[in-house]
């Protein structure tokens with residue numbers, strides 16, 4: 001008899017690779033250094049915009065101590081950017097990612113919307129790695 005509970009699939013979206021966004025010659029490449037973790041003030045964020053013609057894709061990296069969390073800067077509610085300030089994505093308490101458009105709150109660590117019009121939806125995580133203090137395209 002098998003007493004193990006069935007494994008529930010992880011509902012989080014797969015991390016998006018920046019290398020899938022553009023052609024091999026004009027987009028971020030695996031191994032490219034986006035910045036140093038130390039370039040981002042603790043509790044703040046840094047945004048990166050990738051453009052080609054009219055196409056535009058923005059990513060933000062939120063630093064929390066020695067960890068970071070990276071997401072596409074697009075709210076799952078109606079697809080608007082989450083922020084007004086390029087370094088500030090958190091709510092007033094610094095406890096959640098906050099969408100300024102219609103007041104949605106997201107977990108910093110996994111991007112799940114816990115309060116607001118898109119509750120239960122997720123921010124799109126970006127595949128980045130931290131190696132020797134550098135944040136690198138995975």
Ligand code: FES
Pocket residue numbers: 075076077078079080082099100101102103104116117118
């Ligand atoms: S666009 Fe983010 S809550 Fe509406």
